[in-house]
Amino acid sequence: MTKHDLSNVRGDHRILCDFVASGSRVLDIGCGTGELLELLIDTRGVDGRGFDTSQKGVNEAVARGLSVVQGDADNDLAAYPDDAFDYAILSHTLQATMDPKQVLEQLLRIGKKVVVSFPNFGHWRNRMQLLFKGRMPVTDYLPYEWYDTPNIHFCTIRDFVALSEEVHAKVIKAEALDARGQRIGFNAPWWVWNLIGDQAVFLLERK
Amino acid sequence: MTETASAKPEKTPNISPSTQASVAAAQMDMPASKLMxxxxxxxxxxxxxxxxAPWQIAYETYGELNEDKTNAILVCHALTGDQYVASENPVTGKPGWWSMMVGPGQPVDTDKYFVICANVLGGCLGTTGPACTNPETNEVYGLDLPVVTIGDMVRSQAKLVEALGIETLFAVVGGSMGGMQVLQWASAYPEKVxxxxxIAAGPRHSSQNIAFHEVGRQAVMADPDWCHGQYAKEGKRPMKGLSVARMAAHITYMSDESLHSKFGRNLQDRSAITFGFDADFQIESYxxxxxxxxxxxxxxxxxxxxxxxxxxFDLAAAHGGKLANAFLHSTTRFCVMSFTTDWLFPTSESKDIVRALNAAGANVSFVEIESSRGHDAFLLDEPELFKTMRGFLTGAAKARGIPAPGNGD
Structure with a gap:
C-alpha cells in the first residue's frame, strides 16, 4: 500500500515518477522537505537521497526518516563520484542555480540519467506580459517580483534544448505541462510547446 | 555485576588498603556498573x-536485546563522560548524562532497543586507565599505561560487543569525542554498524583543539602535586592543575553568545568590583x-x-590522506549533526564528513541545528536534536525491520 494517490500529486512530480525506473538509485537535488523523494520511495521503491540548500527543509526531511543533506547544487555536487546514481533529479531548481550549465554537467556526470523539470519562461502569457505591460512576468507559476525572485536563471523550453546540446546531452523523453500540471498530450514541434507549456520535464543522458 | 568474557576469569588484583593510592585504585578497578x-x-x-592484557571494560546496559540480536545501540561518551548514560552516576549522584536522549520513550528508546554504553579506555570509571592497578606491579599504572587512541577505544568496545554476542549494532551514536568514536566504528567495522x-564531531582534531588540550595538560603537569604522574603513590592529587584545565576547556564548550546571555559582566555576590583578584564576575565564579x-x-x-x-585522531591521515577512503563501500546509514554556534567542532567539520561520505557513495543525512549554546548543545535540551535522532532512527529501524522508537508522548 502506498500513501500516495497519484491523482493528487503535483503534475511534474507525477511525470518525474513515470520517468524513473523502479528500484533505482536516485539523488533529488533541491528536494525541499522531501515530498518528491518520499513519493519516489513509496511508489517506485527507489534508494533515494536528497539535497537542498535550505537547512530547515533538510531538518524536516531527515526527521521524516529520509536521507537528506544540506548543500547547494553549485558547490557541493563535485564531491559525488561519477555514475553515483541511476538518476539525478533537478525538480524546479535549475533556474535558481548560479551556474545552470555547470550544474547540468555535474548532473550528467553523477547520474547515469538526468531528469530536469523547470518553469517555461517562453509561455505565451509571459510573452504577453512583457510585450503589452512592459513588465517582468508575474504568474501563478512565477509568483515573484523580479527583485525578490530566487529564480535567477530563467530559460525557455527551446533554451533548455539548446543547453542540452551544448553539454552533449541526449534528450530521451520530454513532456510539456499545461497550467493545471496536466501533460500536453500531443506531439508538437518545440516552438509550439514553448508557447503553450507552463513547465517541462526532460529525461536526459550523456551522448 | 561482573561478567567475564574469556574462559579464564581474571582475579581482581589484591589491593592493600593501607595507602590512599590503592583506595583510589580500588574505585577505578571495581566500578559499580557492569564489568567485562x-x-x-x-x-x-x-x-x-x-x-x-589483562584489561577490563566497565559498561552499563539498558533495555532488552531481542532474539535476533538486531536491536543493540552503542552510545559512545565524550571526553569526561561515563557509562552512566541513562542512570545515576554513583560518584556524583547526578542523573544519566544523556537521559533526555536515552531512556524509555526517548529517541534512543530503551523500551525498543538494547543500549550499551562503556567507559572509554584510558578513562577512570572502571575501564582500564592510568588510575587502574597495573596487574604486573600491583601498583597504579600512572604514566606506565601505554598512550591510547580513539582506535584503541573502539577496538576495546568491539571486543565487548562481541563478548555480548552481538554481531551487528543497529546504531552507534555519540557526540564530540563520542562522535569521533562513531566515525572510527563506521570506518573500522563497517559491517558491524x-x-x-x-554529533558535534569532526574527522580529526584541529590545531586549535589540540592547542586547548595542550593548555589543559600543561596546567595539570605544572601542578607540583602531579608528581610526574606518580601522585597516587605520593598520596597527592593535582587538583589545582586539573581544575584549571577544566576551566579552560569549559570555555570551549560554550559560545560567546551563551556566556554573554548567562553571565554578561554580572558581578558575583557584590555590588562593585573589588580591585582585587577574587571572583568579582559571575563567569569567574562559575x-x-x-x-x-x-x-x-x-x-x-x-x-x-x-x-x-x-x-x-585523524581519520583521513589513517586512510592515505583521503577521508572518503575511510568509508569506501560502506553500507552504513549515517546521520551527521552539528550546531550553529559550536566553535570547537564547527559545522564545516561535519560538512567535511558529509562530503567524504557522499564521495564514498554512502547513505548520509546531515542536519545543522540552530542553537546558541555552543558545543555543549548536544548534551542539552535541544528539541531539533531529539526530533532528528527520532526521525533518523525511525527510518533506519524500518530498513532493519525492527520497531521504531516510540513517539515520545
Whole structure:
C-alpha cells in the first residue's frame, strides 16, 4: 500500500515518477522537505537521497526518516563520484542555480540519467506580459517580483534544448505541462510547446 | 555485576588498603556498573604497537536485546563522560548524562532497543586507565599505561560487543569525542554498524583543539602535586592543575553568545568590583565551580590520556590522506549533526564528513541545528536534536525491520 494517490500529486512530480525506473538509485537535488523523494520511495521503491540548500527543509526531511543533506547544487555536487546514481533529479531548481550549465554537467556526470523539470519562461502569457505591460512576468507559476525572485536563471523550453546540446546531452523523453500540471498530450514541434507549456520535464543522458 | 568474557576469569588484583593510592585504585578497578574482564589470552592490540592484557571494560546496559540480536545501540561518551548514560552516576549522584536522549520513550528508546554504553579506555570509571592497578606491579599504572587512541577505544568496545554476542549494532551514536568514536566504528567495522550518528564531531582534531588540550595538560603537569604522574603513590592529587584545565576547556564548550546571555559582566555576590583578584564576575565564579567539582570525579592522568587520544585522531591521515577512503563501500546509514554556534567542532567539520561520505557513495543525512549554546548543545535540551535522532532512527529501524522508537508522548 502506498500513501500516495497519484491523482493528487503535483503534475511534474507525477511525470518525474513515470520517468524513473523502479528500484533505482536516485539523488533529488533541491528536494525541499522531501515530498518528491518520499513519493519516489513509496511508489517506485527507489534508494533515494536528497539535497537542498535550505537547512530547515533538510531538518524536516531527515526527521521524516529520509536521507537528506544540506548543500547547494553549485558547490557541493563535485564531491559525488561519477555514475553515483541511476538518476539525478533537478525538480524546479535549475533556474535558481548560479551556474545552470555547470550544474547540468555535474548532473550528467553523477547520474547515469538526468531528469530536469523547470518553469517555461517562453509561455505565451509571459510573452504577453512583457510585450503589452512592459513588465517582468508575474504568474501563478512565477509568483515573484523580479527583485525578490530566487529564480535567477530563467530559460525557455527551446533554451533548455539548446543547453542540452551544448553539454552533449541526449534528450530521451520530454513532456510539456499545461497550467493545471496536466501533460500536453500531443506531439508538437518545440516552438509550439514553448508557447503553450507552463513547465517541462526532460529525461536526459550523456551522448 | 561482573561478567567475564574469556574462559579464564581474571582475579581482581589484591589491593592493600593501607595507602590512599590503592583506595583510589580500588574505585577505578571495581566500578559499580557492569564489568567485562579480558584475560591474558584475550589481549587488546593498541595502535602504539603493544598489547594490553589483562584489561577490563566497565559498561552499563539498558533495555532488552531481542532474539535476533538486531536491536543493540552503542552510545559512545565524550571526553569526561561515563557509562552512566541513562542512570545515576554513583560518584556524583547526578542523573544519566544523556537521559533526555536515552531512556524509555526517548529517541534512543530503551523500551525498543538494547543500549550499551562503556567507559572509554584510558578513562577512570572502571575501564582500564592510568588510575587502574597495573596487574604486573600491583601498583597504579600512572604514566606506565601505554598512550591510547580513539582506535584503541573502539577496538576495546568491539571486543565487548562481541563478548555480548552481538554481531551487528543497529546504531552507534555519540557526540564530540563520542562522535569521533562513531566515525572510527563506521570506518573500522563497517559491517558491524547498521547506522551511525556522529554529533558535534569532526574527522580529526584541529590545531586549535589540540592547542586547548595542550593548555589543559600543561596546567595539570605544572601542578607540583602531579608528581610526574606518580601522585597516587605520593598520596597527592593535582587538583589545582586539573581544575584549571577544566576551566579552560569549559570555555570551549560554550559560545560567546551563551556566556554573554548567562553571565554578561554580572558581578558575583557584590555590588562593585573589588580591585582585587577574587571572583568579582559571575563567569569567574562559575568557571571556578566547574573546575572544583570536576576534580572530585575525574582522574588527572586520565585527563591527559583521553585528551591525547582525541589529539591523535585523524581519520583521513589513517586512510592515505583521503577521508572518503575511510568509508569506501560502506553500507552504513549515517546521520551527521552539528550546531550553529559550536566553535570547537564547527559545522564545516561535519560538512567535511558529509562530503567524504557522499564521495564514498554512502547513505548520509546531515542536519545543522540552530542553537546558541555552543558545543555543549548536544548534551542539552535541544528539541531539533531529539526530533532528528527520532526521525533518523525511525527510518533506519524500518530498513532493519525492527520497531521504531516510540513517539515520545
Amino acid at each position: 574482564r579480558f584475560g591474558s589470552d584475550n589481549p587488546l592490540r593498541l595502535d602504539e604497537g603493544t598489547e594490553l 547498521f547506522a551511525a550518528v556522529p 568557571l571556578r565551580h566547574q573546575g572544583m567539582t570536576f576534580v572530585d570525579r575525574f582522574d588527572a592522568n586520565s585527563y591527559l590520556y583521553v585528551t591525547r587520544a582525541m589529539d591523535y
